[in-house]
Amino acid sequence: MTPDEARGVFFEELGNIAPEWDPAEIDPQEDIRDAMDIDSMDLLNLVIALHKRLGLDIPESDYGELVTIDGAIAYLAAKSSG
Amino acid sequence: MDTIHKQDPALLQRANLRDYDSVYGRFSWLEARAELDGLPGGGLNIAFEAVDRHLAHGRSEKVALRWLGKDGGQQDFTYGALAAQSNRFASVLKGFGLERGAVVFGLMGRRPELYLTALGAWKNGNVFSPLFSAFGPEPLKARMTIGRAQALVTTDRLYSRKVAAWRSELPDLRLVLLLRTTDKALPPDTVDLTAALAEASEVFEIAETEPEDRALLHFTSGTTGKPKGAIHVHEAVVAHHITGRYALDLHPGDVYWCTADPGWVTGTSYGIVAPLTNGVTMIVDEAEFDAERWYGIIQDRKVTVWYTAPTAIRMLMRAGRGVADRYDLSSLRFLASVGEPLNPEAVVWSQETFGKPFHDNWWQTETGGIMIANFAAEDVKPGSMGRPLPGITAGIVERRPDGGVEEIAKPMAMGELALRPGWPSMMRGYLDEEARYQKCFADGWYLSGDLAMRDSDGYFWFVGRADDVIKSAGHLIGPFEVESALMEHPAVAEVGVIGIPDETAGEVVKAYVGLKPQFEASDALRRELLGHARKRLGPAVAPRDIAFRANLPKTRSGKIMRRLLKARELGLPEGDLSTLESDER
Numbered sequence: 001m002t003p004d005e006a007r008g009v010f011f012e013e014l015g016n017i018a019p020e021w022d023p024a025e026i027d028p029q030e031d032i033r034d035a036m037d038i039d040s041m042d043l044l045n046l047v048i049a050l051h052k053r054l055g056l057d058i059p060e061s062d063y064g065e066l067v068t069i070d071g072a073i074a075y076l077a078a079k080s081s082g
Numbered sequence: 083m084d085t086i087h088k089q090d091p092a093l094l095q096r097a098n099l100r101d102y103d104s105v106y107g108r109f110s111w112l113e114a115r116a117e118l119d120g121l122p123g124g125g126l127n128i129a130f131e132a133v134d135r136h137l138a139h140g141r142s143e144k145v146a147l148r149w150l151g152k153d154g155g156q157q158d159f160t161y162g163a164l165a166a167q168s169n170r171f172a173s174v175l176k177g178f179g180l181e182r183g184a185v186v187f188g189l190m191g192r193r194p195e196l197y198l199t200a201l202g203a204w205k206n207g208n209v210f211s212p213l214f215s216a217f218g219p220e221p222l223k224a225r226m227t228i229g230r231a232q233a234l235v236t237t238d239r240l241y242s243r244k245v246a247a248w249r250s251e252l253p254d255l256r257l258v259l260l261l262r263t264t265d266k267a268l269p270p271d272t273v274d275l276t277a278a279l280a281e282a283s284e285v286f287e288i289a290e291t292e293p294e295d296r297a298l299l300h301f302t303s304g305t306t307g308k309p310k311g312a313i314h315v316h317e318a319v320v321a322h323h324i325t326g327r328y329a330l331d332l333h334p335g336d337v338y339w340c341t342a343d344p345g346w347v348t349g350t351s352y353g354i355v356a357p358l359t360n361g362v363t364m365i366v367d368e369a370e371f372d373a374e375r376w377y378g379i380i381q382d383r384k385v386t387v388w389y390t391a392p393t394a395i396r397m398l399m400r401a402g403r404g405v406a407d408r409y410d411l412s413s414l415r416f417l418a419s420v421g422e423p424l425n426p427e428a429v430v431w432s433q434e435t436f437g438k439p440f441h442d443n444w445w446q447t448e449t450g451g452i453m454i455a456n457f458a459a460e461d462v463k464p465g466s467m468g469r470p471l472p473g474i475t476a477g478i479v480e481r482r483p484d485g486g487v488e489e490i491a492k493p494m495a496m497g498e499l500a501l502r503p504g505w506p507s508m509m510r511g512y513l514d515e516e517a518r519y520q521k522c523f524a525d526g527w528y529l530s531g532d533l534a535m536r537d538s539d540g541y542f543w544f545v546g547r548a549d550d551v552i553k554s555a556g557h558l559i560g561p562f563e564v565e566s567a568l569m570e571h572p573a574v575a576e577v578g579v580i581g582i583p584d585e586t587a588g589e590v591v592k593a594y595v596g597l598k599p600q601f602e603a604s605d606a607l608r609r610e611l612l613g614h615a616r617k618r619l620g621p622a623v624a625p626r627d628i629a630f631r632a633n634l635p636k637t638r639s640g641k642i643m644r645r646l647l648k649a650r651e652l653g654l655p656e657g658d659l660s661t662l663e664s665d666e667r
Contacts, residue, residue, distance in 0.1 A: 019609040019616070
């Protein structure tokens with residue numbers, strides 16, 4: 001997956017969890033838990049949705065990579081091509 | 083599942099409560115009160131018992147609060163420093179003219195300033211009311227309005243995002259203290275907390291509060307109507323202290339970590355008061371749940387007593403034992419859980435993973451402290467909430483048609499869990515809601531609203547809620563509050579909100595929505611409603627799922643039958659349908 005594709009997927013799934021925000025307007029380096037009021041259950045649901053959509057196994061120890069937009073895009077792009 | 087017997091003689095010897103039956107038999111609240119000091123000039127004040135009295139006992143250099151910042155920082159507060167810093171907070175509140183009995187709200191993540199706000203408010207004779215920082219503007223406004231907030235201590239970020247827009251609608255709010263976390267200019271009519279503290283005196287004479295003076299206002303949710311503000315008084319500290327000793331087995335040498343947020347009652351009673359009165363070192367972690375971070379904290383900070391919640395435990399189970407095995411968790415001595423019933427599998431998992439079981443316990447916002455618990459030196463029956471604390475009489479009762487209740491003595495008979503009132507941390511009322519308060523009592527029992535059973539050994543077993551209140555991640559959510567927010571959307575004609583089972587959170591909130599005729603159900607509208615609810619309610623209260631219906635099942639009087647929505651969602655028997663007038667489509 002290219003970074004652009006990863007961004008598209010991540011924005012869509014994030015938008016399903018917290019539709020009240022436009023991810024494009026969030027500082028891509030800020031923790032989405034602060035910026036978008038994402039709580040632990042939201043984060044878990046996001047991981048489950050990404051797993052379903054992309055077939056990626058995202059271990060608990062990697063959740064930390066998904067809490068910023070930039071981090072998530074890099075993680076998903078690397079993970080899906082590796 | 084098999085009962086877990088405690089056999090380690092060292093552990094049994096060390097436990098504060100060694101012989102349940104004999105301690106229960108001879109316990110008196112008067113003796114429990116004697117474990118505290120009382121104010122030097124008479125009276126009782128939670129902050130004095132939690133902090134200042136330790137200075138007179140030579141503990142001023144001991145670390146009381148070890149704060150771990152999200153970004154890896156650490157800040158230690160000794161009992162001496164907590165005393166001085168909370169004096170500064172009290173001086174600020176007094177300086178701005180807050181009189182005794184005025185309600186001070188705290189809205190902040192787990193930052194040291196929140197703990198100091200609570201202590202400072204008590205010292206100044208104010209009532210502290212915690213708000214959960216993941217609440218949206220509507221739950222915040224409802225609670226601050228009912229509580230007649232006079233002061234709010236929060237961060238600039240939370241204030242501008244969630245409070246500023248409606249702040250002027252609160253007639254009594256005279257002081258907003260902001261901890262600045264951004265570089266934005268200070269909003270109008272607010273005070274910079276850090277600057278105010280810097281100028282405030284470190285010397286403060288604690289208000290001579292009496293045991294029955296109000297100290298805490300904790301909001302909770304019912305099935306209908308607005309949130310209820312449960313009033314607690316300074317005398318509650320007697321129960322906080324002794325239950326900390328008995329149910330959490332706190333010893334002065336402990337490093338104790340309560341993972342609950344002070345926005346909820348657990349995070350106050352057992353995240354501020356009980357650990358401090360017991361003179362332990364408490365860990366406060368600012369960050370959200372993260373399995374590796376948590377195990378790292380236990381290992382590196384040598385946590386001995388850990389009080390957490392089933393949702394977190396189930397998240398740890400998801401992460402797997404392999405993660406736990408990478409850490410040295412041998413410092414742990416006692417593990418406890420609260421918030422919702424802990425499933426037996428989780429108790430057994432912890433026994434296998436940590437070599438010790440989680441000890442489930444039960445209590446409510448209204449009870450102010452732990453009422454029923456599994457104890458350090460007693461058998462644990464996985465899935466049971468344990469036995470009543472010394473000083474607490476619990477029973478299973480049945481409501482009679484005349485409004486009275488009677489106790490059911492037969493083992494494993496299902497009924498409502500009830501308590502004999504009279505312990506110090508029992509609520510003294512719901513603020514301005516006398517009728518709702520009175521409804522909690524019948525024939526000398528406090529009725530909890532929880533259905534339970536008691537076995538022949540006296541252990542209690544949770545069955546379910548007697549009403550429609552939803553319990554998600556350990557937090558009570560009133561369906562009415564969620565329904566009201568959704569009803570504000572122009573497309574919505576009717577809403578029924580229920581809790582549906584979730585393997586991690588226990589229950590999650592699901593809304594069934596009927597649309598007005600000119601609107602069509604679509605995925606885009608579903609997202610719009612979800613966003614609408616989250617913006618107003620915040621993630622902790624908003625539904626995680628929305629389903630559309632052409633019509634919701636209603637009674638003749640037009641009341642939506644949540645019970646029926648739930649039975650159908652779960653494929654359970656539909657029960658008595660005689661009141662059903664208009665069925666679901």
